[in-house]
Amino acid sequence: MSSSTIRNWSKSIAGFGMIHPSPRCLDTADIIILCINFSHSSLLADTLDMFHNTCGSPQRKIIVEKSTFPLNTCTQITHALLAHPTHFDILSIPEFLSQGSAIRDALCPDRVLVGCDGSESGLRARDTLIGLYANWVPREKILTQSIYSTELSKLASNALLAQRISSINSFTAICDASGANISQLTHSLSTDRRIRGEYLSPSLAFGGSCLEKDLRMLVYLCESLNLHHVARYWNSVIEMNDYQLHRFIQRVKEIVVGIESVKITVLGLAFKKDTGDLRLSPSIRVIKELLRQLPDIHFSVYDPVVTSWQIINEFDASEKVEPCQSIDEAAINTHCILLLTNWDEFYTQIDWNAIYQKINPPGWVLDGHLIVDVKQLELIGYKVYQIGH
Ligand SMILES: NC(=O)c1ccc[n+]([C@@H]2O[C@H](COP(=O)([O-])OP(=O)(O)OC[C@H]3O[C@@H](n4cnc5c(N)ncnc54)[C@H](O)[C@@H]3O)[C@@H](O)[C@H]2O)c1
Ligand SMILES: O=c1ccn([C@@H]2O[C@H](COP(=O)(O)OP(=O)(O)O[C@H]3O[C@H](CO)[C@@H](O)[C@H](O)[C@H]3O)[C@@H](O)[C@H]2O)c(=O)[nH]1
Structure with missing residues (x-):
């Protein structure tokens, strides 16, 4: 979500605001929502330090664990803040939004889990947050649980989604x-x-x-x-998941190995459609692994949202990975087209007939998302590999 979108959205909900954290702003806050990234584990320690450095206003504060932290983090925060003069109540309210549909998911969540420690003040804090969410979430979708259960529910949800894939x-x-x-x-x-x-x-x-x-x-x-x-x-x-990715890389290798000055076109760099997020993107893993194994390959990359700057910054061997402004530009003189992100425009807006005139024979297309109509492309003259076909 861009910060301006968040600002506009949060303006419509009285009392919400984006802040740059400082001991002073923590002093005046009633509710503090942690949405930091745990992979920078020292930053969690920094945040706790910041609480310790607040002057300790007498008013009780609620800390909400929204980040996906390891189980037991709420209890650790509680212990870490025991000596602090301000009294804190800790709640776990995990976030279930997906990239690309963040606002819709936040406004219309399937459910909101509110976990508290069961103490009297914890229950009061829980009711405060329930009251806040009830401004836009139907009450029956707000579920109350123990903190351990909410923390585990978040991990279990992502684990089951990944397991299905x-x-x-x-x-x-x-x-x-x-x-x-x-x-x-x-x-x-x-x-x-x-x-x-x-x-x-x-x-x-x-x-x-x-x-x-x-x-x-x-x-x-x-x-x-x-x-x-x-x-x-x-x-x-x-x-x-790793096996599946390497199966795909192996297919690409089998096709391009032995071709001199091979050029590969990558359509889609983001980890999924409707986002410019590159974190752990399968496309990037494919490109980096192929470059590692076959260093002579050149790539031309097109993504509807990811910028040239992002592409150049992502790869050490930037001279081997050329950002392109269109599908047509990326396909010129290519030996092989890889469809690696499921962008809608790849299903509907690629003129496969026109592209066939610009590419090197035999014209390979490797489809990682069941995007193309295999028979239609084969009729044009392409050779096609589509996962599972
Ligand atoms: N991105 C998602 O779709 C999503 C969805 C649900 C849950 N989550 C969880 O939310 C958390 C954050 O994820 P993200 O994708 O927004 O990460 P992110 O890296 O994009 O954002 C984290 C932000 O927190 C800031 N930050 C970290 N430590 C800080 C500190 N001590 N003080 C002030 N700021 C600090 C970082 O500078 C960064 O801007 C993670 O635990 C993640 O698992 C993310
Ligand atoms: O049927 C599917 C669905 C997804 N994917 C891939 O799975 C990855 C993750 O997709 P998605 O779950 O939509 O993206 P995230 O934005 O990472 O959201 C997940 O991770 C968030 C952070 O924890 C949670 O809040 C969300 O509920 C959870 O869906 C992407 O590479 C998708 O292409 C598939 O391969 N097949």
């Missing part, structure tokens, strides 16, 4: 090896009302800053609870 991706491997068709398979699965179709879209891998990170947190939690079988189970979801 890895499961369907495992079937693309079976389809590739057996001749079955993944589109037909997902269609039949989605008609089963116990399964349905969400998070069953096959892909070259799941990416983004959350699913893998939260799975790793879950694996770590299981290990620390001596639940080694359970840890291995969830770790296998990550392993399946």
Whole structure:
């Protein structure tokens, strides 16, 4: 979300504001929402230091854990602040929004989980936050739980989403090896009302800053609870994701190896459509791994949202990765087109006939998201690999 969007949105909800954190602003706040990124773990310590440095106004404050922190973080914060003269109540209210639909998800959440420690003041703090959310979320969608349950619910949600993606991706491997068709398979699965179709879209891998990170947190939690079988189970979801990505990279290698001065066109760099976020993007992993294994390759990259500056900054070997302003520009003299992000315009706005005139024979297209109509492209003359077909 851009800061101006957040500002406009937050203006419409009385009492909300974006602040640059400082001991002074913490002193005057009634509710402090932590949405920092735990991967900078020292920053969590900095934040706690900042609370310690506030002058200690007598008024009680509520700290909301919105970031996805490891289980038990709320309790650790409580202990860390025990000696502080201001009294704090800690709540866990995990965030479930997705990149690309953040505002819609925030305004119309499936549910809001509010976890508290069950103490008298904790329950009062919980009711304050429920009152705040009730301004725009129907009361029946606001669920109250213990702090451990809300923290674990967040990890469990991302783990199950990732597990569904890895499961369907495992079937693309079976389809590739057996001749079955993944589109037909997902269609039949989605008609089963116990399964349905969400998070069953096959892909070259799941990416983004959350699913893998939260799975790793879950694996770590299981290990620390001596639940080694359970840890291995969830770790296998990550392993399946890596396997799927490397299967795709292997297919590209088989096609381009031996071609002199090979040029590959990458369509889509963001980790998914409707965002410019590059964190743990499968496209970037594909490019970097191919550059590592076949350093002579040149890439031309087009993404509808990711800027040239972002592309240049992402790669050390920037002279080998050329940002392009259009699909047509990226495709000139290419040997192979990779469809790596599921942008809507790739489904509907690519003139495959026109592009075929600009590329090097035999004209390979490798589709990591079931974007193209394979038969139509083969009729034009392309050679096509689509996951699971
Ligand atoms: N991005 C999402 O879609 C999403 C969705 C749900 C939950 N989450 C969770 O929210 C948290 C943040 O994720 P993000 O994607 O917004 O990360 P991010 O890195 O984009 O943003 C974190 C921000 O916090 C700031 N920050 C970190 N430590 C700070 C400190 N001590 N004081 C002041 N500012 C500090 C950083 O400078 C950064 O701007 C993570 O725990 C993540 O798992 C993210
Ligand atoms: O059927 C699917 C659905 C998604 N993906 C991929 O999975 C990744 C993650 O997608 P998505 O879940 O939409 O993105 P995020 O914005 O990372 O959101 C997830 O992570 C957030 C941070 O924790 C949570 O708040 C959200 O509920 C959770 O969906 C992307 O690479 C997608 O392309 C697939 O391959 N197939």
